[in-house]
Amino acid sequence: MILTIAARELRSLFLSPLAWSILAVLQAILAWRFLWLVEGFLQVQPQLVSIEGAPGLTEIVVSNLFVWAAVLMLLVMPLLTMRLVSEERRSRTLPLLLSAPVSMTEIILGKYLGIMSFLICVLGLVALMPLSLLLGGSLDFGLVASGMLGLLLVTASFAAAGLFLSTMTEQPTVAAIGTLGLLLLLWILKAETAGAEGKDAILTYLSISSHFEAMLRGVFDTQHIVYYVLFVATFLVMSIRRLDAERLQE
């Protein structure tokens, strides 16, 4: 049942020009950025050779590319998730799901799985760029994998937050603005000072970007994984609650 809903979601996404244009724009910008990074690396390469423990190809090109990918994801995610539920509500298709023998949990998980399958396609295309470096160089695969996982988890968190905000309203644009605001806030929440304590440490922990940065440096810590898993679970549960509440008290 979840798969049925997810498949419909994915199909509708690809039937609209939105998904294609987002894929195209994302890919074009990242490709440009990628070229620029490679170019920069080639220029400094001679000096790097002489320095002990200097950052290599992976740190300079791949990690930077992933940061860019994450920021772009943050910007396009509201456009992708805004219509998940609010569009169904606006075009009055929600009763089809509500009167069908499926639970709220299945509806939300189906929708989330649908959007995630699309996002995994996007990330797959992004991952091809660093892998193309293998043609003329070597990569630190551990670092690439850690960064890739980080990017996936960040994207999954964005999508969960977007899905939740989409259940809140009937207007997709309102959901989009809300998602953008929430994600940006969570992104910049991190305290600027290093080694922060007290409330700064809490803010840093809450920030999406701090965990991502750690993973980009190759720090694979369950603490970061747990953060993202909790983040996704919280927003999915809240989405289910929200849909249920609507059935109970419109």
Added chain:
Amino acid sequence: MSTEILVRVEGLERYYGEHAAVRGVSFDVKRGEVLGFLGPNGAGKSTTMQIIAGSLAPSAGQVIVNGADILDRPREAKRQTGYLPEQPPLYRELTVDEYLRYSARLHGITRKGIDSAMQRAKSRCGLNDAGRRLIGNLSKGYQQRVGIAQAIIHSPAVVILDEPTVGLDPIQVREIRSLIRELGGEHSVILSTHILPEVQTICDRVQIIHQGSLVLNEDLADLSTGMPGAELTVGFREPPAAGLLKDTFGLAHVESIGAGRFRLRPEPGTDPTDELVSRSVSEQWGLNELTPHRQSLEDVFVQLTCGEDPSAESPSSGVAEEAAT
């Protein structure tokens, strides 16, 4: 129609904040019955149907569909109902086939059974040639048919249709009505409308809901014959006095409407027609008009929902297309 009860609704209540949309509605639907739900706009028809379909939870009360409580065993209950909301829930970007396949899967039809289920639903709703068309490009009538096809694709025991003929042209209305009549053969149908003739042509039983409460629940056959207070209009060339008429025939009310014509309201349960004719012959009153006014569904509807006496309305017993909207 068998006597087996498919849907039992008991003490249904639904509040939106302080506002009671439905209060204390109870009724049964038998297998194979077409039940017409009438009521002015905002009377609680749609809310009641949403609750039976399971897309809205009741504030109080119980809905049991074929033995399964909609709150305790929602999955089982929902599998037995097909629901067409007021606005058909269509994905405009899908084709008819894609959409029907999706709703069939949602209702738990196995992969093997899907093709035959789709074929059956499409041919019943006259959609055989429309399978590959985009729903967004279909006309309103066809979209409505897709909506109905979606509601019957899993052969539910109960089909719930919320105002299925709104906005259709007369020919489409006729087609949809005959489709509903046909559905009544094997499914139970609950149908809401505010078009009175629709109820008269396709329903077995009519319920009128007003301000959230059921005010009438009657078989249509009983309604057309046995409604109390049927009136007569009579005309005479040599009219007798109104008082004489009243006393002679034991009438409840006599009103002279000029030119030797009277409106007579007999006591409930009596029919003075035969006696009136024979007396007119023997007394040479010269009876030249005798029109019984059977109380139409419209009269009943207006009487129950507006709290007005139907005799205060115009004497026409014709049925208007829409009433009290």
